[in-house]
Amino acid sequence: MSSDPLADRYGRPARETGPSGRPRLSVGARIAIAAALAVGVAGAAWFAWSDAQRNPVSFRDVGFSVESAELVSVTFDVMMPPGTTAVCTVTALNPSYAEVGSLDVEVGPDERDAVRVTADVRTTQEATTGIVDRCSVSP
Incomplete structure (x- = not known):
């Protein structure tokens, strides 16, 4: 018997895994990663554009x-x-x-x-x- 009586009674919840066998990220985590990538790409584009405006040579x-x-x-x-x-x-x-x-x-x-x-x-x-x-x- 384990020290967690609820796990003994109902069992441990199955974790959803991806093709690699590792646990999948939650929807919120995937959205946060996509948002961070979008902000990074937008920031790089803005810096490139502002540099071209400042020195077009x-x-x-x-x-x-x-x-x-x-x-x-x-x-x-x-x-x-x-x-x-x-x-x-x-x-x-x-x-x-x-x-x-x-x-x-x-x-x-x-x-x-x-x-x-x-x-x-x-x-x-x-x-x-x-x-x-x-x-x-x-x-």
Whole structure:
């Protein structure tokens, strides 16, 4: 005899199990999980939208060429609404990823929504790469 007289008299209630053999979640728990997921997706979408509204400029590195020990040429695309002016910071890096040169490049305004730019960055020592660090709308 167990210490629970009601369980002895009526038996233990059967727990509903799923295909894995584990107990199923209650309807309330499933609704709470679905609501939490919906809030998470909506929050991520809102952050992405607000970031795009705040800075409608994006960029993509195309390539670079080390011209000499004092110069690297960087080519990149800038995507922005037509008529917008952006400022992009282009950096040159040495083999240990230290910055050896930097240049702010003004792009636009242009009637196209994508512009290809090539910038020559002067360096303090020979660079092994050149990249775009950031682009933002010009004040």
